[in-house]
Amino acid sequence: MSVPAETQTSPHEVRRLDTDKRWVLSLVAILVAELLFFNFGVSTFWGGGWGSSVSMLGDSETFLFTSVIALGVMFVIFAGDIDLSVGAMSGFAGVMMAEFHIGGMNIWVAVVISLLIAALIGLIQGLIITYFKLESLLVTLAGWFILQSAAVAWEGPAPPYNLPKHFESLLGTGTIGGTVPNQLVIFAILALLAMLIVHRTRFGRRLVLVGYNRDAAGYAGVRVSVTRIRAFMLSATFAAFAGLCIAATYGTARDDLGPTLLLPAITAVVLGGVDIFGGAGLVAGVVVASFILGWLTPGLLQDGVGDTVTNMSIGVLLLVSLTVKGITDRRQGGSFRERLRGRFDTAAPTAPPTAPDTP
Amino acid sequence: MTADSPPIGRAAVAPATSATRSSPLGRLVRRRELLLVVLTLVVFVVTDAVNSGFGQGGYISFMLADAMPLAILAVGQTIVCLVRGIDLSVATVLGVAAVATGFLAQDYGSSVWLMLPLALALGIGLGLINGLFVVFARIPPIIVTLGTLIVYLGIQQLICNTRTVVTVPTSYATFGNGNLVGDIPYMLVPGVVVTVIVAFALWRTTWGRALYAVGANAEAAFRAGIRVNWVLISAYTVCGMLAGLGGLAWLVHYDSADYTTGFATNINLYSIAAVLIGGTTLTGGKGGVVGSFIAALFLEVTIQAVVLLGIPEAWESAAVGILLLAAILVNRYQASGHSLFQALAGHLRGRPQLEHGSGPAQ
Numbered sequence: 001m002s003v004p005a006e007t008q009t010s011p012h013e014v015r016r017l018d019t020d021k022r023w024v025l026s027l028v029a030i031l032v033a034e035l036l037f038f039n040f041g042v043s044t045f046w047g048g049g050w051g052s053s054v055s056m057l058g059d060s061e062t063f064l065f066t067s068v069i070a071l072g073v074m075f076v077i078f079a080g081d082i083d084l085s086v087g088a089m090s091g092f093a094g095v096m097m098a099e100f101h102i103g104g105m106n107i108w109v110a111v112v113i114s115l116l117i118a119a120l121i122g123l124i125q126g127l128i129i130t131y132f133k134l135e136s137l138l139v140t141l142a143g144w145f146i147l148q149s150a151a152v153a154w155e156g157p158a159p160p161y162n163l164p165k166h167f168e169s170l171l172g173t174g175t176i177g178g179t180v181p182n183q184l185v186i187f188a189i190l191a192l193l194a195m196l197i198v199h200r201t202r203f204g205r206r207l208v209l210v211g212y213n214r215d216a217a218g219y220a221g222v223r224v225s226v227t228r229i230r231a232f233m234l235s236a237t238f239a240a241f242a243g244l245c246i247a248a249t250y251g252t253a254r255d256d257l258g259p260t261l262l263l264p265a266i267t268a269v270v271l272g273g274v275d276i277f278g279g280a281g282l283v284a285g286v287v288v289a290s291f292i293l294g295w296l297t298p299g300l301l302q303d304g305v306g307d308t309v310t311n312m313s314i315g316v317l318l319l320v321s322l323t324v325k326g327i328t329d330r331r332q333g334g335s336f337r338e339r340l341r342g343r344f345d346t347a348a349p350t351a352p353p354t355a356p357d358t359p
Numbered sequence: 360m361t362a363d364s365p366p367i368g369r370a371a372v373a374p375a376t377s378a379t380r381s382s383p384l385g386r387l388v389r390r391r392e393l394l395l396v397v398l399t400l401v402v403f404v405v406t407d408a409v410n411s412g413f414g415q416g417g418y419i420s421f422m423l424a425d426a427m428p429l430a431i432l433a434v435g436q437t438i439v440c441l442v443r444g445i446d447l448s449v450a451t452v453l454g455v456a457a458v459a460t461g462f463l464a465q466d467y468g469s470s471v472w473l474m475l476p477l478a479l480a481l482g483i484g485l486g487l488i489n490g491l492f493v494v495f496a497r498i499p500p501i502i503v504t505l506g507t508l509i510v511y512l513g514i515q516q517l518i519c520n521t522r523t524v525v526t527v528p529t530s531y532a533t534f535g536n537g538n539l540v541g542d543i544p545y546m547l548v549p550g551v552v553v554t555v556i557v558a559f560a561l562w563r564t565t566w567g568r569a570l571y572a573v574g575a576n577a578e579a580a581f582r583a584g585i586r587v588n589w590v591l592i593s594a595y596t597v598c599g600m601l602a603g604l605g606g607l608a609w610l611v612h613y614d615s616a617d618y619t620t621g622f623a624t625n626i627n628l629y630s631i632a633a634v635l636i637g638g639t640t641l642t643g644g645k646g647g648v649v650g651s652f653i654a655a656l657f658l659e660v661t662i663q664a665v666v667l668l669g670i671p672e673a674w675e676s677a678a679v680g681i682l683l684l685a686a687i688l689v690n691r692y693q694a695s696g697h698s699l700f701q702a703l704a705g706h707l708r709g710r711p712q713l714e715h716g717s718g719p720a721q
Contacts, residue, residue: 082501128684135641137445137501138687141628145680152673263505276499312513318506323496 020282023273023325027288034292038299056295057180061173061249063294064183065090065242069261070268070290071194071283072238075231077269078198080211080278081136083235085125085143087262090243092151093118094253097244098160107167115240121147122236126229136232144262151255161252172248183245190238195283197234207231211278267318268293273325293317391638395653399660406664413667416542424536424546426659428453428609429626431550433633433651434557435601440634441561442574442594443643444493444500447627449602451511452485454621456606458515461524461616468528471611478607479600485511486599490592500595508627516618523617527610535611546612553601554652561647570594575644625676632679633658636686640694658682 038056069086076083093114100110125143129136168174174182198204209217210227218224242261247253272289274281293314300310407414432449439446459481460474485507492503534545561567569590572580581587610616621627637654639646661682662675 132688132691134687134691137641138631138635138683141631142680142683142687144628145632145676145683149674149677149680153671263509266502266505267509270502276502308513308516311516312510315506315509315513319492319496319498319503319510322498322502322506323492326497 024285059298067290068242070265072235085140086239088144088147089239091255092147093240093243094247098253118240122233126232130225424544427546427550430655431605432630435598436630437651447504448508450621450627452602453606454515456603457616478603482600482603486596490595519618
């Protein structure tokens with residue numbers, strides 16, 4: 001019985017997997033091309049080579065916390081929701097941890113308690129969204145406003161600073177052997193963890209199923225609300241952890257980075273091939289995409305391109321790559337030329353573009 | 360869709376269906392525009408009782424003028440939300456329009472009337488780009504406008520190029536902060552004119568009804584012969600145009616603009632909050648612009664009240680967040696057909712009255 005069941009995967013499903021994997025491969029190609037371009041075009045990009053702290057590996061400290069946030073939001077997007085509160089959450093968590101520490105708490109106890117409180121806030125947001133059946137976009141937007149206010153009010157006029165050196169070193173600026181930043185190792189562990197959670201655990205498969213078809217998941221016995229709430233808790237915890245890394249890197253809690261963290265994080269998830277409506281994508285794509293976006297900024301800056309064009313290029317990359325992805329998506333059927341023509345065919349009924357999480 | 364969304368401009372005529380079985384309070388909650396007016400007055404009177412400076416002429420005039428950029432943006436945002444879209448890029452469209460017109464005003468002293476078509480044209484162009492991506496690239500609107508938010512911010516920075524707008528002709532300041540008559544500032548004129556025109560267009564023109572039809576059910580609208588793609592593109596274009604107008608309004612009100620104008624203040628998110636508080640939903644086909652306009656005024660009064668009541672300024676955005684949460688809860692239960700109080704009572708007894716994923720029957 002089991003043998004035919006395995007071989008009977010529908011052609012549709014095989015193509016779906018292929019599409020996702022193809023997208024990740026293209027991302028890897030883009031990343032390699034980007035690194036080669038900066039390698040040959042920008043003499044300072046590698047700094048003193050692999051062993052130097054000003055190399056591209058060192059540059060990764062400027063974006064790895066954004067990548068961590070992207071990993072967290074990814075869970076929520078897999079389930080077909082969205083979490084806009086992550087940027088404010090990371091700021092809030094940093095302030096919370098620093099204030100606990102200043103209040104006399106051991107720094108590691110403060111870290112653990114901050115992460116637990118962040119998970120609790122994620123739980124509350126998830127409960128509000130699932131119990132009252134509200135749009136996650138709006139509830140987390142409100143959450144953003146409230147957390148932002150709470151962080152600014154809590155820290156008062158002066159941001160807390162003077163965190164212990166060993167904390168700043170471990171989560172922030174420290175390196176292993178002077179070469180590999182600690183943050184890179186932490187991110188690698190978290191990325192591996194995320195891959196295992198999404199692709200190798202029962203919760204992960206349920207998560208993707210909930211995003212793919214919420215009603216079907218419900219009929220199949222998946223506790224849809226519980227799965228979605230867990231995704232929000234994961235998202236909040238990852239964002240809070242990123243906030244702790246930011247506090248460690250800058251030596252002070254930052255409450256002002258909200259939108260500047262959120263937008264690149266969502267960009268990385270979407271560029272990484274995760275369907276914004278949920279239910280499709282690979283974690284590896286998000287990891288690769290976050291490196292593409294992360295290294296683009298320091299690379300272009302050192303290439304002499306202005307700050308402005310550098311920022312714009314991220315937006316252009318997002319729009320162009322998604323347009324190309326849509327046109328080349330074989331899941332829609334037909335040949336490439338037919339798909340291209342279908343875009344401009346006024347006779348074809350347009351699928352209503354919807355905001356995420358509309359029933 | 361038609362039953363519980365006589366869209367706009369009918370605050371005085373409560374729909375008969377809801378009037379038959381609701382309490383007066385329930386009817387008030389149903390007429391969102393009326394509810395917001397009452398809430399605004401309550402906040403105003405309470406704050407005035409505590410801090411007498413609030414009710415004085417200068418402050419009222421200031422608040423009316425101060426709310427207009429947000430109100431104009433919210434009107435545009437409403438149009439996009441009616442077709443199930445969302446436009447995050449309005450903040451930087453506003454910024455681009457503000458700095459482009461600002462530098463012309465600063466360098467050449469051009470008059471406001473010359474700047475008006477320029478701001479509108481800039482907004483139309485940028486909004487059109489959004490619409491084309493949404494329709495032809497078939498990327499979800501939230502992602503399109505997230506991308507263009509970043510791109511337009513770059514355009515804004517390119518225009519600025521380390522300079523800022525600091526001095527504009529005095530006629531701008533007069534228009535942005537002066538009073539037409541009594542406590543009515545000049546700024547209120549563009550806001551009200553825009554709201555009335557758009558409200559009329561939504562209520563009485565083919566284009567407006569097509570927006571509601573596409574938002575409620577795009578497939579059905581297509582089968583009924585509505586050119587869905589054209590309606591979608593026009594919605595984003597008009598939204599962009601109003602964001603451009605909002606940029607000019609920002610410029611004349613604050614008399615300054617720089618490379619973070621709009622983006623730094625999260626005015627795009629506030630405009631979405633105003634739309635939702637005004638009774639329009641993100642699921643499309645329901646709502647109107649009068650509610651959004653009044654909601655923008657309500658937000659302004661609330662924010663100023665937070666400051667004047669001695670609450671630290673940091674809590675200002677939390678106030679907006681809480682109002683937004685309350686608004687979407689109310690929207691949710693109005694859509695379900697139950698009165699809010701019935702629904703809440705059901706929840707408290709542990710029996711939610713809504714089936715999974717149920718929305719209004721369409």
